[in-house]
Amino acid sequence: MLALGFDGAHAQSKSVVVPSRNGDVTVQTNGDMAFDEEWNVQFIGGRCIAQGRYDAIRDWGVSQNGIEFTKSSSGRAGTYELYTQDDQDCIKWHFAPTTDATRTFNLRYTVVGGLRIYEGGDQFFWNFIESDRQYPINDSNHLPGNAKPDEIKATTYENNSEQPQNARIVDGNTVVFTGSQFSDGDQWTLRAQFPHGIVNAAPAAWQKDSDQRDAIAPWINLGTGFFSLLALIGGSLGLYLLWYTRGRDNPTGVIAEYYPTPPTDDPPGVAGVLLD
Known part of the structure; x- marks a missing residue:
């Protein structure tokens, strides 16, 4: 069982505003990761996940107050659409226009093949805040776990800089990740390692x-x-x-021979060689 939470986000444009974001992530016995996130959103809701570190994402769904949205590309209120953009799997959902009002939605999806499987320990290693996100998040926490406390390792990375102090192991089922004051372009990565064999999955x-x-x-x-x-x-x-x-310069040729006897009384000739 993994749980996560976000509090206090505000946007710089009217395309996306997320005052808060909370969720649960359950690591299933086959290694799949089922996400259930609660989004408090103004204007348009949406999420993109970079490809390359999982096999697929399935079971997308959006609901509001228990009412399920319908998959459609019409852009009408009460619908959502799936698309791929810049090597990312994306979802966007639409709702009736409001004047700076906040709505609460539940976003669900399942990540297939997203765990790292090693003999020394399986790992949940996930970019939970992507660097291309267009809204800041001020405070967030994530709770993963499924083993004895001394068998769990956890840390966080902000913009690839490790910050282990932001990961706290509470018990065998809970680790709290806490980050704050994220700005546009910041990336926040969560990492939790638990004993190999808890999930039945291959690399x-x-x-x-x-x-x-x-x-x-x-x-x-x-x-x-x-x-x-x-x-x-x-x-x-x-x-x-x-x-x-x-x-x-070209070589001067053979060096003149050495004569041991004195020169004759004949007038000397005029000759010269320019040497390197």
Whole structure:
């Protein structure tokens, strides 16, 4: 069971305003993650999730006061639409216009193949606040858990900078993640590790590819450095050869022989050689 919450968000435009956002996330026995988020929204509601770290998202749904919205691209109140944009899976829902009034909605979706599965511990590793989000969130918390307290590891990252002090393990079922004063462009990532085997899931294809890239990255960097050095040496050698063959003065030829006897009384000739 994982639960999460958001409080106190306001927008800079009238396209999206989210005064608060709360939710529950349940990690199912097959490794799927079922999200149920409560959004307090002004104007238009919507969410986009970047692809690449899960297999699929299914079971999208939106409701207000227990009344389900209908999937439709008409843009009418009481409908929602699904679409893909810039390698993101997105949902947008529509409701009757209001004058700065706030409405409460429930957004549901299930992430398939989103957990990281390792022998040393399975991981919930999720960008809960995306860097391209157009509204700030001032305070948020997330509660994951499913093991003994001493078997859980948890941390947070803000803009890829680790902030472990914002993750607090409460008990075997609860970890609280707390962040504050998020601005446009900030990214907030949550990470919780629990013992391997609690869920019956295998590593997804994207995880295998990611781990393989991470494993060979040091060798690629080493090779890049080696070839850069080789290119530097080769370039210097090439410049030297170019100078040697074309840039310097031609050799003067054979050096004059040494004569041990004094010169004769004949008048000296006028000759000279310009040497390097």
